[in-house]
Amino acid sequence: MRIKRVEADTVAEALRELRRELGEHALILHTRQLPPRGVTGWFRSARVEVLGAVDEPELLRAPAARSDAGASAFARMQQEAAARLQGATSAGVGAEPARAPASREAQRQAVAERLARFRAVTPTLPLGTTPAPAGRRDGAVRDAGGRPTGGDTATPAPGPPVEAGLGGVRFAGDARDPGVRPARRVAFVGPTGAGKTTTLAKLAARAQLDEGRRVGLVTIDTYRIGAVPQLAAYAEILRVPLEVAHTAEELARALGRLADREVVFIDTIGRSPLGGGVDALVPFLAVASADEVHLVLAATTRPADSIRAAASFARLAPNRLVITKLDETEDHSAVVEVARATGLPLAWFGVGQEVPDDLEPATAERLGGLLAGGGR
Ligand SMILES: Nc1nc2c(ncn2[C@@H]2O[C@H](COP(=O)(O)OP(=O)(O)OP(=O)(O)O)[C@@H](O)[C@H]2O)c(=O)[nH]1
Ligand SMILES: [Mg+2]
Structure with missing residues (x-):
């Protein structure tokens, strides 16, 4: 794993710098606000320190990826980061892939991969993202028949008739x-x-x-x-x-x-x-x-x-x-x-x-x- 420390005025800026140095898959290990330095520090706005890491295999893959595809992916990343920083409504951000149903699945897949990579590289970080145990969600809440309910918003598991005794309970x-x-x-x-x-x-x-x-x-x-x-x-x-x-x-x-x-x-x-x-x-x-x-x-x-x-x-x-x-x-x-x-x-x-x-x-x-x- 390669680790890099970056100092910047904002977290967003530091993240952009980290991605430039470590690539798209850089993981954030630590962020903190730096105390002002010296007497003049009182008059400066606070800076932040961000520590990032990347798996060595990611780095090893990087030279091979120095193809057009790699270069354009990097350029796109930079554009997105720049647009984000400006809160921009530029074409790149305005036409966010999340809007296109066809690419949403790809986006979901990419997020799942990044979560998995994050868990693998940083098993001790205080994240609410522990790996699923074998058999997936063994400890999850089950319905009355003992079936795991899944977490799908669109299709909540059908339960038995509402129990008496819920009087006074409201639902949003x-x-x-x-x-x-x-x-x-x-x-x-x-x-x-x-x-x-x-x-x-x-x-x-x-x-x-x-x-x-x-x-x-x-x-x-x-x-x-x-x-x-x-x-x-x-x-x-x-x-x-x-x-x-x-x-x-x-x-x-x-x-x-x-x-x-x-x-x-x-x-x-x-x-x-x-x-x-x-x-x-x-x-x-x-x-x-x-x-x-x-x-x-x-x-x-x-x-x-x-x-x-x-x-x-x-x-x-x-x-x-x-x-x-x-x-x-x-x-x-x-x-x-x-x-x-x-x-x-x-x-x-x-x-x-x-x-x-x-x-x-x-x-x-x-x-x-x-x-x-x-x-x-
Ligand atoms: N088992 C279980 N753990 C949960 C659930 N929700 C959160 N956690 C865990 O509870 C711990 C605290 O979760 P956080 O989301 O950090 O809680 P928080 O309220 O933001 O905590 P503070 O910001 O420190 O006040 C983490 O380990 C989460 O993974 C849940 O529904 N079930
Ligand atoms: Mg919290």
Whole structure:
């Protein structure tokens, strides 16, 4: 593996430089903001450091690929990167392959390959993309008959009749009706480690690959070590632009730069619901003015703690509920309890770590099936 470190003013610029040096398959190992240097540093805008790597076989293949095809692929990559940096509407970006149904399959294949390569090269990175176990998704949620449900948004597995006892639980399914204008900005909030970034990545991948929408990503999580690289890796894999915002003002500018994107997913920093941590997010959410604010809670958290967390995050005005890690518990009654107590409509169920597959639309049938199946 060859590793290279790059310093630049923005993450996007650094990524472009890395790709130039290491090729299209460069993987992002680490990103951090550099502290200002010396007294004059106070007056300079912050720079970022990005560490990238590439498998040696990729490099060995490079000379052979110095054909016209290789050269044009590289030129295309550069054009795309340049266009992305400018938030351009140039022909290259405007005619994004994601829009053409014929090339969407190829794009999906390319993303799957990049995910696989990423897993192979960086097995220890904190990504929500662990390899599928043999037999695929063995730990995934199953329906009442013990069948794995799959994660297909379009065809949720038919469950048994809705269980009695779901009274008071709301579902956000209506929002996915074709007639309803799709959200343009989607934010994710919730306690630490609940699965915000992973859920964001799953939904971003679907929006791009299944719906052919032009996707942008923004993170304001510049606090946790590894948070930016985690999302940067997904941005790289999906080939979508990522903006990093440290302040509400930066977020406003970042959203402006992503104005050509049909949907922008906004990741936030995980906050303990206790103490004043959630308050710090208020100005960001105000600037984000997201159509959808997903409160992400894990099914493995005690219901009382989830309900307390939801009360604390209420000041960020979430309007959707995502319950993750349903695959990690057999007691799904907590989902009902939490959904009922918060009054938020259930939107998605996270059923594993795999991006983008392990996400299911939350429906009454599905929840009824989970409960009827004794948690399987
Ligand atoms: N089993 C399982 N694991 C999940 C699911 N969703 C997320 N995870 C895992 O949970 C861990 C935390 O996920 P993240 O997406 O980083 O959580 P986060 O809320 O963004 O975390 P912070 O940004 O640190 O607050 C990762 O290891 C994910 O792979 C799920 O539905 N099932
Ligand atoms: Mg996160």
